[in-house]
Amino acid sequence: MKKKLFIGVLVLFTCFFLSLYAGQQSPVHGAQKPIVIGGSLPLTGTYSATGKWVERGYQLWAEEINGKGGLLGRPVKLIIYDDKSDAKEAVSLIEKVITVDKADLLLGGYPGTACTAVMPVVEKYKMVYVSMGGHMVSFSQGYTYSFGGPPLMGEWWFVGFFEWMKTVPADQRPKRVAIFTMNNPIGVSFMDSIYKGCKETGMEIVIDEKYNLPLTTADTMIMKAKQMKADLLFASGMFPDGVMTIRACKALDYSPKAIAQGIGSVIPEWTKELGKDGDYVFSGTSWHYKLKYPGNDKVIKAAKDKYKEDEPPLYFGFGYAWMQTLQQGVEGAKTLDQTKIRDWLRSHEVKTIAGNFKFDSKGLPKPFAYLTQVIDGNVELIWPPEMRTHAAVYPKPPWK
């Protein structure tokens, strides 16, 4: 019958389990046994464009710390699996990392849905998890081992924008706001700061619509905004839809006083591929390479030398900053005991390239957000004033 086939399958299974066990028993002992830091990232599939930059950030940190003699005197070894842009895989792989690879420390995942799905799991295993998180909801579930160091908080994303807007004289501010947001966790979490900010600065919201990805056309949205004479446009999307919105603005000759983007303009492709059309777009960020915190020079140099990027992308810096937080937790607690690391992180300040953070009971630092604007193909920092690299170009010059 099918006996042969079944036996074959049985053999394959046995090999599978043996190979996993074999991988786990590394014979190295003593002080030189490396500290294993593991996790998964989307290295193929939809989110791979960003996932690979997080991986590069992690690797930069690992190379650096190994060059300096390691963590707690031991070299570090990264284990990064590909979760194929699937949150379910991310959950399964983090369990592999914890229970089979016996990782000493965990790496944060990407995107928000994956982090949110992983956070309850690491809580059960009592392992410290430093990542971008999945916005305010994910940090409000009472998890104690998850830290956003720094987080990507949609709720804070446009806080910097409105802080800056308050410095603009009231009569020069936009009056009518059009909001087009993608319908996903990031997009929805943006709305918090937009509603609050519009109220505080006395702007009227005339269009407030969500769209589901993928976006087929942005022309109608922009026509509506133009028709309603909105002079501030929030297009809170990712890269593909962000590009379509901007191109539609130009083609339809719609020139509001300011255009604010979600997370589409934070990847280097925005300036590289879009060129001049991408100029003058505002966006928030949690990290920027021109921030005056120590360590950013190294990140800039690594991006230029290794990946030929003049401007290190957001997620490159993110990956590096998360590892800095983790490193300080370990070095501060002077142990790999997860609960001690957690307690240290909760009671001390960490210094990262994105800023100095003190974490609250949710694992979040104090609300912060930087405002950026693309000016002449460079992403410049506009807010806060002490970090400013360029004055805001406002109102936006009309399309040529």
Place this chain on the structure above:
Amino acid sequence: MGKKSSFFLIGLALLAIFPLIRPPAYFLSFLFKMFLFIILAESWTLIGGFAGYLSFGHVAFFGIGAYTSSVLFQHFSLSPFIGALPAGGVAALVALIIGYPCLRLKGPYFAVITLCFAFVVDLIVKNWAFLGGSEGIHLKLVQMDIQSSRSIFYEIFLGLVAVTLLYVRRVQHSKFGMGLASIREDEEVAQTLTINTAAVKIKAFIMSAFFPGVAGGIYAYYISYIHPDIVFDINISILIVLMAVFGGGKSWAGPLLGAALLTVVNELLSLFVRPEIARVIYGAMFMGVIIFMPDGMVAFFSRRRRA
């Protein structure tokens, strides 16, 4: 027959005592994932393999189950282990409603309409604030240590696998199964043989939606964060079909084999091979299997033995 049943029972017993040796939780989770795909592929084969109606929207039933038990848990504090049954019921009900019009379509048209159905359900859930919209639902965590909770989920899914397998196997050799097979071979001829094809098809469709619904209901509690991108992931739909066809959809053994093999291969590839290359090998595997065994592995091996 007797020999096969005892083989089946021994395998089941071995798997059932596996958590007792306290293996790393990952192995339980991995087998849990495999069980999930076995359940999904087996129940898919009722309509897709036996009757030849390729449903590409089966993930919708899984997701509907997940959302049903989550809502019951969230708003009525009904434990998902119990809520899984109504979850399966809702999935079956939805199958009944959409089955009537959809099952009139044949071949690729049925495939596309079920695919569209899955898209529509996904989008509606994303737009519906009561169901958490695009932010998803966070469930309270299971109040027990991870090893025990993983073991419990494992045992429940193992039980569900056994039930599904037994059911599908029984169907295959029953009059109902013969009816489905005759529909697959030639629906018009089947009708002239006084088979009520419409009733047979809808019954198969409902049962093939019920099991994924139950599985989804339990999976919701397992993953504890329900988001449309996770439970309505269209790749699950595609993967189920591939698994069933890979193994051979005309018998109960095919989807079992396909699901088990593909989950293992996929895992090994993603653990040991460079990501892009792993995907290339994965793709090549599909092409190889379909070129050399166009009717699935089970058919290929039984034919070789006969030859």
Place this chain on the structure above:
Amino acid sequence: MFNTAVVIQSIVSGLLMGGIFALFGVGFSLTWGVMKVINIAHAAFGILAAYIAYWGLVLYGVDPILSLIVSLPVLFFAGLLIHRFLIQPITRSKDIVVASMILTFGLAIILENLMLVAWTSDERLITTSYSSKAIFIGEIIIRVSSLLAFCVSILGIAAIYLFLHKTRTGKAVRATWQDPEGAALQGIKLTRVSMIAFGLALASAGAGGVAMAYMYSFNPPAHNLWLIYLFLVVIVGGVGSIIGSALAGLIIGLITGLSGAFFPQQWINVLLFGLLIVILLIKPEGLFKS
């Protein structure tokens, strides 16, 4: 509410977009109709052509339209080879529709990841000197790049239509598709005709991919999204119908454009897929096939 200008603008934008979907979907419809092959890798080949156009533009300053001179023959011959070595072996399968879907699904994964290795997952955008120029007709605005892509679509569809109706080979393709046995009796070589049709379909995927790239950014995984449009076009237009595909593209574009003017954005896709379900239920053979 919105005035007529918005409505007319939505119609114009929608039609331009729909024309591009039509070209992209026509080859998909052809292989499905002629040889019962559902080519899941169709969109991936479109992305491949988009990359050829992109690199031609970035490295040598060649206009994307001109890049078709290279990519169309390449894809045509790739189509012949794929048909000879991959599709023909599975024609002995009992259910060629299923077998072809799995085969081309594997092919799509391979293609996607080879492109990922070669060109990374960076998002790409075709930016030409005219990519954000527009023509104004009264209040109505027509984008030059959309118009150009639309013209390519019209030409492409016309070429395929003329080929199928005016040339001997084309007539043979149509004959085999309408009546395989009768065509075989007339001495038409089924495999040769199928091979040519498959090559043609891939070439049209290339042209469609370049046209799509005028509107959308792309990276290798994007073919999964583009695939959805293919199914839309084929089902609305009817499998194997060239004119049907063309009209289906326009209708889909029109619905997307217009519904955006009257409904909240987040319900547009629901509307579109819901409509598709209704069409399938009422007229499964497509709106334009008698």
